Structures are given as C-alpha cells and as structure tokens.
Amino acid sequence: MRNNLLLILIIPTTILGARYNSHLVRGWSNSDCIRPWQQAIMSKPTLRVPSRAIGCHPDEHDCPAGRNAVCQYSLRSQKYVCCEDKKDADIPTCPKYYETLLLPCGGSSNSQCPRGYRCLGSLGDESIKLCCKLNRTLDYKEPEHTFRENRIVPRLLPIAPEHELIATFNEEQISMGQLFDASVIDKIADPPIMTAGVELQDEKLYTIILVDSTSKDVTWFVANIAAFDGQLEIHKRTKSAVAYQSPASTDSPVGMHIMILALFEQNETWSQKDLTRVSMDDFNFGEWLEQNTHIIQSKPLAATFYGYSTRRDDRKTI
Numbered sequence: 001m002r003n004n005l006l007l008i009l010i011i012p013t014t015i016l017g018a019r020y021n022s023h024l025v026r027g028w029s030n031s032d033c034i035r036p037w038q039q040a041i042m043s044k045p046t047l048r049v050p051s052r053a054i055g056c057h058p059d060e061h062d063c064p065a066g067r068n069a070v071c072q073y074s075l076r077s078q079k080y081v082c083c084e085d086k087k088d089a090d091i092p093t094c095p096k097y098y099e100t101l102l103l104p105c106g107g108s109s110n111s112q113c114p115r116g117y118r119c120l121g122s123l124g125d126e127s128i129k130l131c132c133k134l135n136r137t138l139d140y141k142e143p144e145h146t147f148r149e150n151r152i153v154p155r156l157l158p159i160a161p162e163h164e165l166i167a168t169f170n171e172e173q174i175s176m177g178q179l180f181d182a183s184v185i186d187k188i189a190d191p192p193i194m195t196a197g198v199e200l201q202d203e204k205l206y207t208i209i210l211v212d213s214t215s216k217d218v219t220w221f222v223a224n225i226a227a228f229d230g231q232l233e234i235h236k237r238t239k240s241a242v243a244y245q246s247p248a249s250t251d252s253p254v255g256m257h258i259m260i261l262a263l264f265e266q267n268e269t270w271s272q273k274d275l276t277r278v279s280m281d282d283f284n285f286g287e288w289l290e291q292n293t294h295i296i297q298s299k300p301l302a303a304t305f306y307g308y309s310t311r312r313d314d315r316k317t318i
C-alpha cells in the first residue's frame, strides 16, 4: 500500500509539475516534504557533519519517532527523507462525512487520489486539496468539530474545549460562530452571563479569559473564580484582572474580529505576581497556556467563539 501511494504521488507530480499552480505545490520546491504541514526531521549537527535531513528507506520504517513521521521521496534532495508534522501544525482534514487521506492532490484531474477517494478542498480551507472518501457513518465530537471547522483550533486555540460554554449577552444566548456586525455591536457591550455544559466543583477555582484573536488582545480576564452550587460565581463585584472591554465600531483593525471566550479549571490560585506576568497585548493562547501549566489545565473546560465586525454585514442572504 505504502509503495502504491508513493508511486501515485510522485509520478503525476513530476509529469504534471509544470501545470501546477496552487500555493500548496509552490511550497514543495523549497521543502523536502510533500505535505505542506510537515518538515524534514533533521540530524544533530556534529563536528564533522552539519545538521541535515535524515534519510530513510521506504520499505524499512527506519525514521526516528516523530510527530506522524513518514519516509517520503524529496524532489528537492532527490532521495528519501524523514518528514514529521511541524509543531502545532494545522493539519488539514476533509469536509464533514469524508475520511481523510493526508495526500495532497489538485490540479485538473482526480487521478492522483487512490480508487474510492475524491480530491476535495479541506475543511475550512478550500485551497488545500486532499484525497477524501465519503463515509456517512463517521462520528464527530462537538464542540471540537465546530472549533476545527471554523479554524479556531488549532490555529488560534491549541486544544479544543471539552464542552461548549453557553454565553448569554444582553439576554440573548449566542451560538458558536455567531457574528455581531456594527449595527448590533451594543448587544455585546456588557460581559456575558455564562454556564459551562458541566457541573463545576465548588472546591475548585476557575479562570475566564476573552481574547480578541484578531487584534491579539485580552479583553476580559477574571481569575480565581469560585463555583457555587456548580455554577460560576461572577457578579458585578467580582474583581477582574482585565476589565471587560466593550467592542466598538472604531476598533482596529477594520473588519471582523474573532473572539474566543474560554473557561479553564485551575489547579492553583493565581497570585498577583502571576497575573501581572500575563501579557495582555500581542497575546498568544499557546504561549500563555505553556507558561501557566502550573496554574491552569491546558484543555479548556468550556469555550465558545463569536465575531464582531466594525462594519455592517452587507452580504446578501440567500
């Protein structure tokens, strides 16, 4: 099977190479790895030999353990090399109800996909084409699927939440991915009331963070929240580390802002010192989680996402 796949991959790409034009394929020439989300596994440099792509043999599974390591032919190096997923790679998947074969395809024919597979645009990014096989019985786990479909996970939030966070703004319960355009921006002027899709534990503490992933700002941050009767105890008097900032139509950049609202379970109490270390602008979820693993668990207990736009939504509805 492995050899068949490699043949399918290599022959058409060398023959059709000149006709290709997608950004995927353009990347191939300056990387050893065919899959754009992968990179070559490099050897350790030594006194005699600098670091270089580790070679392999397609029949011998002799690549070092890595993130989905594969042995594949590099057109650039003209030999087999070991490739692995880049760290935090945004690995594409096929649309819903299609099984994914992580084999890039594209161009004018479907002939590069094995029998039974079609070449389709990936979930959330039409420009990345993959070989996909219809399977109506596939199971999708929510809310993870919706976070991935909207390209929130893993690009903006590294790990999908366990539950959907139910947020109610101004008495309206929002749904994941809802957009508030400039004409209704005042609906989200005040912080939401929230319930997690799970009973909270009264002896634990929780963190709420709201991030504008477009401007990379933390726009609300409440730490050390107690639970009471399984619900979050937030009220007007709860002190926040960052007070809720109402979105405004004058916010920059112009256009759509993607907001991620997440609830984390704490293992430790945030100290004042920990809180001042949180960088509130140029915020990166992955880095923040990595820096604070001693306090919060990296997988959000519950989260949701929504958008607001500084412009009116004048897209035509069908």
Ligand SMILES: *[C@@H]1O[C@H](CO)[C@@H](O)[C@H](O)[C@H]1NC(C)=O
Binding pocket: 135, 136, 137, 138, 139
């Ligand atoms: C569809 O997916 C399910 C679940 O992964 C699997 O058990 C089943 O064999 C698949 N069906 C086909 C036709 O591949």
Ligand SMILES: *[C@@H]1O[C@H](CO)[C@@H](O)[C@H](O)[C@H]1NC(C)=O
Binding pocket: 267, 293, 294, 295, 297
């Ligand atoms: C935090 O607590 C959870 C269980 O409540 C545990 O699985 C995890 O290992 C803890 N993490 C740290 C860093 O102590």
